[in-house]
Amino acid sequence: SGMSINRAGTLALIANRADNSISVLAIQGKQVKLVDTVVIGEHVAHVAFAPDGRRALAGKFPGHKVALLAVDGQKVTYTKRDLAVGLWPYNLDITPDGKLALTADNGNNGGSDGHVDTVSVIDLEAKPERVIDKVVVGDAPEGLAISPTGKLAVAVLLRGSNNAKTEFFHNRNGSVEVLKIDGKKVTKVGEVEVRGLPEGAVFSPDGRWLYVGN
Numbered sequence: 001s002g003m004s005i006n007r008a009g010t011l012a013l014i015a016n017r018a019d020n021s022i023s024v025l026a027i028q029g030k031q032v033k034l035v036d037t038v039v040i041g042e043h044v045a046h047v048a049f050a051p052d053g054r055r056a057l058a059g060k061f062p063g064h065k066v067a068l069l070a071v072d073g074q075k076v077t078y079t080k081r082d083l084a085v086g087l088w089p090y091n092l093d094i095t096p097d098g099k100l101a102l103t104a105d106n107g108n109n110g111g112s113d114g115h116v117d118t119v120s121v122i123d124l125e126a127k128p129e130r131v132i133d134k135v136v137v138g139d140a141p142e143g144l145a146i147s148p149t150g151k152l153a154v155a156v157l158l159r160g161s162n163n164a165k166t167e168f169f170h171n172r173n174g175s176v177e178v179l180k181i182d183g184k185k186v187t188k189v190g191e192v193e194v195r196g197l198p199e200g201a202v203f204s205p206d207g208r209w210l211y212v213g214n
Helices: none
Strands: 003-005 011-016 021-028 031-039 044-049 055-060 065-072 075-084 089-094 100-105 117-123 130-138 141-146 152-157 174-182 185-194 201-203 210-212
Touching (some): 003 044, 031 075, 044 065, 100 141, 130 152, 130 185
Antiparallel strands (some): 011 021, 055 065, 065 075, 100 117, 117 130, 141 152, 152 174, 174 185, 201 210
């Protein structure tokens, strides 16, 4: 489901949704080799390396938690420590300075239902790491991305755009919710309407453009 490559370009983690595990891939030049499988024990929606490459976070979708992983070379270990975030965390990302992580709490088992959902804010500098805030963004955030500048994030909302027109919460279009990151305070500052069923989002390397897949 999800994938993350460390900054050194030597290791990749793959979230295996049905297998309830994370695959560890070693990267040497153009050679990629499976070196380990880390058992998480439940559906893993996404995984992300911290910038220093020494830890990673994995979204435990049905458990409404984020698992903490320790990384030592090619050895990846599930620490058995989980952080309780919002309902159904589907995507997550970490700021470039490694101080914060954000989760897109999808709600309703991965679909719209007309109720508001959240982005959870995790303080990765705190000892132990903890959830310090939840930002209300709207119905069914799925995609999530943090700008390379670390000053901006976006949560991509389904808003019932893939539901039947007879549903009270149906909308023709989805939206991109814009979040300002100021230190450890995350605030919703804007919204951009996009076409129906938007899912993935990625910033350009300079942070000046955002690409959204509908």
